[in-house]
Amino acid sequence: MAALYACRVNRPAFPIDPLLPRIRESLAAHPRLVLEAPPGAGKTTQVPPALLDAPWLDGRKILMLEPRRVAARAAATFMAKSRGEEVGRTVGYRIRFENRVCADTRIEVVTEGILTRMLQDDPMLEGIGAILFDEFHERHMAADLGLALALDVQAQLREDLRIVVMSATLDGERLAQFLDAPRLSSEGRSYPVDIAHFPARRDEKTEHQVRRAIDHAIAAHPGDVLVFLPGQREISRVQQLVEHVDAEVLALHGELPVEQQSRVLQPAPDARRRVVLATNVAESSVTLPGVRVVIDTGLAREPRFDPVSGFSRLDVVPIAQASADQRAGRAGRVADGWAYRLWPQSQRLEPQRRPEIAQVDLSGLALELALWGGSDLRFPDAPPTGAFNAARDLLQRLGALDGATVTSLGKRMLALGTHPRLAAMLLAPADAREQALACDLAALIEARDPLRAAPGRPRSDALADRWQALAAFRAGRVPPEASRSALAQIDQAAKQWRRRLRLDAAPPSHAPPHALGDVLLHAFPDRIARRHPVDALRYQLASGRTVRLFDDSLLRGEPWLVVNELRDEMRDARILQAAPLDEARLERDFPQRFVNEDRVVWDMDARAISAVRERRFDRIVLESKPLPKPDPSRYADALVDAVRQLGLxxxxxxxxxxxxxxxxxxxxxxxxxxxxxxxxxxxxxxxxxxxxxxxxxxxxxxxxxxxxxxxxxxxxxxxxxxxTRQRVDALAPLRIAVPSGMERAIAYATDADGTPQSPVLAVKLQELFGLADTPRIADGRVPLTLHLLSPAGRPLQVTQDLRGFWERTYPEVKKEMKGRYPKHPWPDDPWTATATHRAKPRGT
Incomplete structure (x- = not known):
């Protein structure tokens, strides 16, 4: 180890240092490890270098996964500087669109999705000896998938591969049991943090509450202030409100240029106080020097599957308690600190963050697993079955899967690293003009809506209006209802897509009415819709579902639409955004989905069989004519379908x-x-x-x-x-002989949920005289429920304990019934009396 630390003589001490020998020893004896260490312990930057000379590593590379690009850059840069090197030599990083590694790189910090691509390209992971999953508590789906793939490789191909899962706040015991791994915990470096709830005023917007909290923190406490906000939009609003403060105000989020990110992560050169407005990128992985005060909105943007759009969207949601604790801990890294929470103290947060895999669209995951060759991998939390099956159905429609096999198109879609819907659309066009238009549409769909609703009017439902606003922005004109900043971001995203596709063509400045829909249909093949023949506002989707336009829709009257946003309602779903398309283009691009078929079906409305000759696109009927001579053999299928619809x-x-x-x-x-x-x-x-x-x-x-x-x-x-029928009759007879010499029926029934009820024997009380115990069926396992009847056939008692009835209840029944039915026997001793189904003979 002397050589390892020779270039780091002045290296500061970290709380995790005493644990490093145990980490090395554990990995020498066991291929997996769970490491818990709070923020500031040094796990991100100290564990990888400490493993470089481990004998089991044998000169191979260490991969460390980080959930965000800013964290990957920061971790690699810190480790490189600690060795007195430039980043990209012994320590480097790889993130989307950026690569700082060389042939000598031994520690490579990558974002989570990079590992999946590496594993898919080379399951043996040649030259890699260890994979470290940092900040695993964030439970991104890419990290869960990467861990599942790595565990499969370790079990099947690489027993020598080491896997370390590291986190500041996770259920370490549960994860260690899942991995069958040792669990080590490190102390952190922290000082006391005074936590208080900063109340909002009535009807006060969050950004104004943040401004008041910043003013209070600057006036009342020393040190820098770290403010947690959900996203860039909120950061921009707060920046405009705090220009007056006597401090340098800086933003920190994943989309900032590298230089600006680096500036925030370094101490202020002039010792001026700073207010850092950050997303949850500052919650873990990166260290902000000088922070003494944390202001926490308690909100974050996290992915949630949105059935309206068919994508996972970033929604503003309350954070978990574990995240709140971690954020507050940022104030106690250098000295005593203060944390102000901007939600009511009575509000209870979920204990842990929910894994993304339980709440996002799974089509990308399903495609990755199909390419891997199976979906039976071990996940800390398994993908929900319903969502996973729906994802596979979508991939079939997009042409990415043929049965369980990934098609050549599916492999090209994966290489683009975006949602399968958008990937299918980007790869579909044959000419450069349409491909450039597809880049525009991908950027528009991924971004927030650039159009604002005009006063007194609903927002336009035409996707073409958004694209035309983008074209106007490029020509130097911004429509009054559009956001310039949103259009600028969309234009930049479209440029990145054109570069990714190596497309030299410029985006078109104008497009025919159906051009957008003709491209968009490859992203939403399940949402192609045809106008109802009578109602111009109603449309039928390819799936058979009915949807509806708003009354003042700009799309009213279009024969065909492709719908990219829907809203579920009690009856028909509502079309929020769509584009017209050309039927001839639909036939050209999807000829296999147009079918001519003779159908003999059950007509639910007519309650009769209907025999027709149909032309259809998926489940949209384009033309239907009566079939004069249907095949009689097909009637049985139609009648079976009738029972499916009507019920048994x-x-x-x-x-x-x-x-x-x-x-x-x-x-x-x-x-x-x-x-x-x-x-x-x-x-x-x-x-x-x-x-x-x-x-x-x-x-x-x-x-x-x-x-x-x-x-x-x-x-x-x-x-x-x-x-077997005879055995049923013997074990569950329809009738049973009673002491009177008669046979009486047994009634069987089941509850609504299918649970069998106790079988019932309804019999006059006099017919059971002399019988001591309750009759049983099913080889003596099931007692009958006796409905004991009066001579008039009315219920006297319901019991499964005949002996108890004779002993305790019969005397009262006899006393009451003897006067009412004097012609029937009511003996004092029913045990020895003769059973009868008749009244007493005359004269007795």
Whole structure:
């Protein structure tokens, strides 16, 4: 280790230093490690260099993942300077559109998505000996995916690969159990922080509350002030409000130029006080010198899946308690500090941040997993099944998947590193003009809306209005309803896309009415919509769903639209933004989705079979004509579909058939060993297997009411052999002999959720004289529920304990009933009395 630290003689001490030998020892003995260390402990910048001469590393490279570009640059720069080197030599970094590494680089700091690309390109990870996941508590989906892939590589290909998961605030015990890894914890460097809640005034906007808190902090406390805000927009607003303060006001967010970021991360050269307005990029990974006061809005922009747009959007949401604690800790790094929280003290925050994988669009994840070759990887939190299946369905429509296989288009889409919808659109155009237009549309869709609603009018629902505002901005004109700054950001993003695609063509200055939709349809193939033949405001989507325009829509009357924003409502969804498209272009680009088909279907409205010859685009019917001579064999399919729509009650059930169902369902529950021999007759199972048991019985029929009761019974019992039917009759009989010598019916039933009820035997009390115990069925496992009746057939008692009834309740019943029914026997001793179903003989 002497050589390692030779170039760092003046290196400051860090709280994590005493733990470094244990970290090295743990990784020598075990390939995985969970390391907990609070902000300021030094885990980000001290652990990677401490591992460089480990024997197991054998001269190979260390990869360290950081959640943000600013953190990756800062960490690499600090480690390089600590070695007396320029960044890009022993220590370097790689982020999107920027690469500072060389052949001699041993520690490479990368953003989270970079690891996924490295693993997909080279699963063996040649030349890499360790992967460190820094700030894992942020639970970005890219980090979860990277960890799942790395664990798979370690298990299948690289037992020698070391994996270290590091964080300041996470459930370390749970993660260590998931990884089957040791867990080490470091003390941090911190001073006491006085936490107070800074109340808002009535109807006060957040930025004005922030300004008052800054004024108070500057006047009451020494040191620099760090303010946590959700995003750039809020930072810009607060900057305009605090120009008066006697301090240097600086912004810090991930989109700033490198020089400005570096300036914030270095001490002020003139010792002037500073107010840093930051997003949650300052919550972890980076160190801001001199901060003594933290002002926390308690808000952050985090990704949430937005079904309106089909994308994950950055929404302003309350932070978790763990984030609040970490933010407050920033005030205690150099001396005693103060933290002001701008939410009510009574407000309770969620304990931990929810993982992105549980709340964002999963189409990118599904595509990565398909390329990897399987979706059975181990995730700390598994992707939700419904969202994952929906993502795969979308990828099929986009042409990225063919079954479970990634297509050549899907591989090119992944290489673009953006949402699969946008990637499909960017790669679809064949000519340069349309490709440049696709770059504009990608930038518009990813950005916030550049148009403001005019006074007294709703915001335009035409995507073309946004693009025309962008074209006007490029020509030096900004429409009054548009935001210049938003258009400037969109224009810059479009330039980046053209560079990424190596496109030399300039963006068009004008476009025909349908040009935008003709390109956009490749991003939203599921939202192609055709106008209703009668109602000009209603449209049908390719999925079959009905949507609606606003009454004053600029798109009213367009035959075809591609919808890029929807809003769910009680009835039809509302179109918020769309573009017209040309049907001829639709046929040219998606010929396989236009089909001509003869259909024999159940018409729910007419409650009858409909036979038609249709021309369709997906589920949009373009033309329909009656079919004069339909194929009779297809009627059974239509009738089965009718039962799916109407439910099982549409079938001609009899009491006997219902009892059969309930007897079988009861035996499956009461005698689990028979479950394999007896069919599942629950509603869900019967509906799922209609083609198997019901369709043969409907063969040759043209109406649902042509199915007879006997035919339904045979269909229901079709997969139960004779011996099993006999066993059902024996174990769950329809009737049972009672002491009177008569046979009485047993009634079977199930609850609404399919749970079998206790079978019921309704019988006159006199017929059970002499019977001591409650009768049982199902090989003695299930007692019958006795409905004991009066001579007139009215209920006297409901019980499953006949012995207890005779002992405790019968004397009271006898006293009451003897006078009412004197012609019937009411013996003092029912145990020895003769059972009868008649009245007493005359003369007795």
């Amino acid at each position: 009650d549409a079938l001609p059930w009899t009491d006997s058939l219902r009892q059969w169902r309930d007897r079988v369902r009861g035996l499956r529950a009461w005698m689990p060993e028979l479950a394999d021999a007896l069919p599942d007759l629950s509603d869900g199972a019967l509906l799922a297997t209609l083609d198997t048991w019901l369709k043969p019985a409907l063969s040759g029929k043209t109406r649902l009411d042509a199915l007879g009761e006997q035919e339904l019974g045979e269909a229901l019992k079709s997969n139960v052999d004779w011996a």
